[in-house]
Amino acid sequence: MRNSVLALATVVALAAAGATSAAEAGGDAAAGRVIAARYCAACHEIPGLDGRAAPAPLTPPAFAAIAAHPETYTRARLERFLRAPHFPMKTLVLSRHDIANLIAFIESLRAP
Numbered sequence: 490m491r492n493s494v495l496a497l498a499t500v501v502a503l504a505a506a507g508a509t510s511a512a513e514a515g516g517d518a519a520a521g522r523v524i525a526a527r528y529c530a531a532c533h534e535i536p537g538l539d540g541r542a543a544p545a546p547l548t549p550p551a552f553a554a555i556a557a558h559p560e561t562y563t564r565a566r567l568e569r570f571l572r573a574p575h576f577p578m579k580t581l582v583l584s585r586h587d588i589a590n591l592i593a594f595i596e597s598l599r600a601p
């Protein structure tokens with residue numbers, strides 16, 4: 490009896506821990522879409538957002554291409570990259586919250 494209570498407590502604790510880390514890692518894709526529409530679509534092709542590629546010689550990757558290559562565009566790489574403004578956007582500074590939401594949005598573009 491005592492053992493099964495302990496086991497149950499462990500399962501509940503693990504489930505709670507899993508939920509917490511998922512919530513921290515996973516941003517809000519809908520909120521990320523709003524930011525992308527406002528700040529990213531001028532240079533990046535984004536499905537459903539009338540995004541267009543910036544003129545040459547700039548070569549911003551399409552968001553769908555970023556989403557399709559998680560082995561290249563790892564979450565850590567995206568987080569690091571988006572923490573600093575990128576050329577030629579010199580002034581846009583994103584909060585950690587915005588970055589998490591943007592990454593959730595980009596990941597939502599991944600084909601199933």
Ligand code: HEC
Pocket residue numbers: 524525528529530531532533543547548549550555562566567570571575576577578591
């Ligand atoms: C003024 C044009 C411009 C805007 C606006 C812009 N980008 Fe970019 N982005 C670029 C260019 C050019 C590159 C490719 C060159 C580079 O890597 O710096 C790029 C590259 C990237 C990459 C690939 C990074 C990598 O690791 O190679 C990501 C991710 C990205 N942009 C996300 C965003 C997000 C999110 C926004 C909106 C908050 C945004 N960009 C807005 C021009 C832009």
